[in-house]
Amino acid sequence: MLTLYGMTDSGNCYKPRLLLAKLDRDFRHVEVSSRDGGTRSPDFLAKNPNAMVPLLEFEDGQTLAESNAMLLHLAEGTRFLPVDRYQRALAYQWLFFEQYSHEPYIAVRRALLRFSERAAQATPERLAQTLERGNKALGIMNSWLEDRPFFAGETYSVADIALYAYTHVAGDGGFKLEAYPAVLAWLQRVQNDAGHVDMEWKP
Amino acid sequence: MLTLYGMTDSGNCYKPRLLLAKLDRDFRHVEVSSRDGGTRSPDFLAKNPNAMVPLLEFEDGQTLAESNAMLLHLAEGTRFLPVDRYQRALAYQWLFFEQYSHEPYIAVRRALLRFSERAAQATPERLAQTLERGNKALGIMNSWLEDRPFFAGETYSVADIALYAYTHVAGDGGFKLEAYPAVLAWLQRVQNDAGHVDMEWKP
Numbered sequence: 386m387l388t389l390y391g392m393t394d395s396g397n398c399y400k401p402r403l404l405l406a407k408l409d410r411d412f413r414h415v416e417v418s419s420r421d422g423g424t425r426s427p428d429f430l431a432k433n434p435n436a437m438v439p440l441l442e443f444e445d446g447q448t449l450a451e452s453n454a455m456l457l458h459l460a461e462g463t464r465f466l467p468v469d470r471y472q473r474a475l476a477y478q479w480l481f482f483e484q485y486s487h488e489p490y491i492a493v494r495r496a497l498l499r500f501s502e503r504a505a506q507a508t509p510e511r512l513a514q515t516l517e518r519g520n521k522a523l524g525i526m527n528s529w530l531e532d533r534p535f536f537a538g539e540t541y542s543v544a545d546i547a548l549y550a551y552t553h554v555a556g557d558g559g560f561k562l563e564a565y566p567a568v569l570a571w572l573q574r575v576q577n578d579a580g581h582v583d584m585e586w587k588p
Numbered sequence: 589m590l591t592l593y594g595m596t597d598s599g600n601c602y603k604p605r606l607l608l609a610k611l612d613r614d615f616r617h618v619e620v621s622s623r624d625g626g627t628r629s630p631d632f633l634a635k636n637p638n639a640m641v642p643l644l645e646f647e648d649g650q651t652l653a654e655s656n657a658m659l660l661h662l663a664e665g666t667r668f669l670p671v672d673r674y675q676r677a678l679a680y681q682w683l684f685f686e687q688y689s690h691e692p693y694i695a696v697r698r699a700l701l702r703f704s705e706r707a708a709q710a711t712p713e714r715l716a717q718t719l720e721r722g723n724k725a726l727g728i729m730n731s732w733l734e735d736r737p738f739f740a741g742e743t744y745s746v747a748d749i750a751l752y753a754y755t756h757v758a759g760d761g762g763f764k765l766e767a768y769p770a771v772l773a774w775l776q777r778v779q780n781d782a783g784h785v786d787m788e789w790k791p
Contacts, residue, residue, distance in 0.1 A: 434728045435689060447674060451688075454680035461673070470661070471650060477657035484688050485654075486638060525637045 387412040390429070391439035392419065396492055396550035398439040399584045401455040403546055406588075407580040408463060414587045420502055452550075453480040456543040465546070467537050476537040479544035482522075490519035492551040495558035516559065523555070523565050530567035534574060541578045549575045554584070590615040593632070594642035595622065599695055599753035600655040601642040602787045606749055607662050609791075610783040617790045623705055655753075656683040659746040668749070670740050679740040682747035685725075693722035695754040698761035719762065726758070726768050733770035737777060744781045752778045757787070 387405070389412050391398030405412050417423040417438050424436045433440045433450050441449045449455055457480070460466040467473045494515035497507040526548065529536065536544035553572055555562055562569055575581065590608070592615050594601030608615050620626040620641050627639045636643045636653050644652045652658055660683070663669040670676045697718035700710040729751065732739065739747035756775055758765055765772055778784065 434731060435685065443674075449674075449677050449681055451681045451684035453684050454677060457680045458673070458677040470664070471646075471652075474652050474657060474661040477660045478652055478654045481654035481656050481684075481687055482638065484684055485691075488688075489692070528637060 386444065388415055388442040389413070389439055390415045390417045390432070390442070392416065393585060393587060395438065396554065396584070397437075397452040397488070399550045400452045400546050401439055401441060401459065402586065403550075403582060404456055404459050404465060404543065406582040406586065407465070407578075408459065409580070410459075412588055420500060453484060453543075453547055456480070456546060460543045464540070465543050467540065467542055469538075472538045472540075472542075476542045476544040479536040480547050482525075483544075483547045486518070486525075487522040487548065488551060490515040490522060491555050491558055491560065494519055494560070495551065495554060498559060499557055519555070519558065519560055523552070523560065523562075523568060526552070526571075527565040527567045530571045534571070541575070545571075545575050545578075550584075589647065591618060591645040592616070592642055593618045593620040593635070593645070595619065596788060596790060598641065599757065599787070600691070602753045603655040603749050604642055604644060604658040604662065605789065606753075606785060607659055607668060607746065609785040609789065610668070610781075611662065611666060612783070613662075615791055623703060656687060656746075656750055659683070659749060663746045667743070668746050670743065670745055672741075675741045675743075675745075679745045679747040682739040683750050685728075686747075686750045689721070689728075690725040690751065691754060693718045693725060694758050694761055694763065697722055697763070698754065698757060701762060702760055722758070722761065722763055726755075726763065726765075726771060729755070729774075730768040730770045733774045737774070744778070748774075748778050748781075753787075 387410065389401055389405070391414070393416065417429055419438065423429060424438055430436060432442070432448050435450060437450065439452050439455065441455050449458060457466065467476055494512065497503050497511065497515070533539065535541050536548060549572065552568065590613065592604055592608070594617070596619065620632055622641065626632060627641055633639060635645070635651050638653060640653065642655050642658065644658050652661060660669065670679055697715065700706050700714065700718070736742065738744050739751060752775065755771065
């Protein structure tokens with residue numbers, strides 16, 4: 386059985402949990418947190434020297450890091466990765482957008498405001514920068530979604546899973562999603578897709 | 589013919605140029621720079637609202653952003669994307685590592701030190717943070733490469749292209765690559781792979 390090391394309250398960790406639930410694949414959840422030193426323990430560093438969750442462990446003990454790499458790997462051959470070459474390329478594009486232009490602002494601002502151990506980093510400059518860049522990402526997403534239902538085009542894909550993870554809790558970071566109506570409508574479409582589970586869900 | 593919008597002096601733009609050269613695919617290079625406002629012109633924003641290069645334009649006018657998405661798209665069905673499912677997953681893992689844990693420190697520190705318009709951002713704190721995190725990334729890469737020749741395992745892949753782009757010029761950002769002998773040996777292997785071209789190369 387697959388083992389998934391992660392934190393319940395992390396959007397990055399939610400991504401593979403959501404896809405595994407939709408694929409109806411069994412897995413073991415092991416809670417490992419960056420907030421209590423769990424990701425920096427010698428045992429965990431031996432599994433992932435980058436000290437990050439989620440981490441996926443296969444039956445043979447081999448491991449895979451990076452939430453969006455897990456999505457691409459697990460989705461191969463399923464409805465969650467488009468067969469059409471251009472739509473598939475768009476799924477790739479939005480996965481990298483999520484990690485470079487979205488998560489470092491929208492997820493980080495949520496962490497700065499929500500987790501006491503990050504409070505010292507929540508300077509006015511950092512809060513202003515993450516707000517500005519997070520809103521830029523939301524604006525780009527909103528424009529894209531005005532013309533199509535999902536990020537890769539006509540159908541739900543791993544790109545929607547990746548972007549849903551932190552967008553649906555962006556309010557925790559002080560982002561006003563009501564300014565982005567196409568994003569709000571898309572959040573609803575994601576929730577309506579078959580087999581959806583909430584972030585708190587564990588097997 | 590494909591059109592690639594980008595800056596000659598950007599590692600991110602070098603990635604698709606290097607793969608296209610190795611694939612012996614013709615393309616048109618159009619110089620668009622983030623340093624003179626080119627990426628923020630109305631014409632370019634209509635192509636990429638995220639105001640970033642590289643941008644790939646196909647014969648039919650459709651576009652693709654995100655350098656690592658281009659690598660995955662262009663490499664499909666070639667020797668640059670492993671067929672073995674686990675090795676392929678490792679290629680994904682290192683592509684996301686590059687964008688999240690490497691480029692924001694190693695490429696950004698190079699830009700802070702090299703480009704006059706970034707000098708105001710080169711505060712002591714920012715220089716210290718990018719140095720520490722960039723060295724962390726190089727240390728993780730070095731440990732991995734002590735046990736295998738390339739990032740996805742036995743063979744050269746898109747993961748090597750992505751990580752080579754800014755690692756081979758990390759010295760411009762003040763990183764001392766001689767502290768990472770396995771990385772230095774890997775840089776040589778990348779340069780020795782058939783069809784290698786330098787960052788300055790354009791068609």
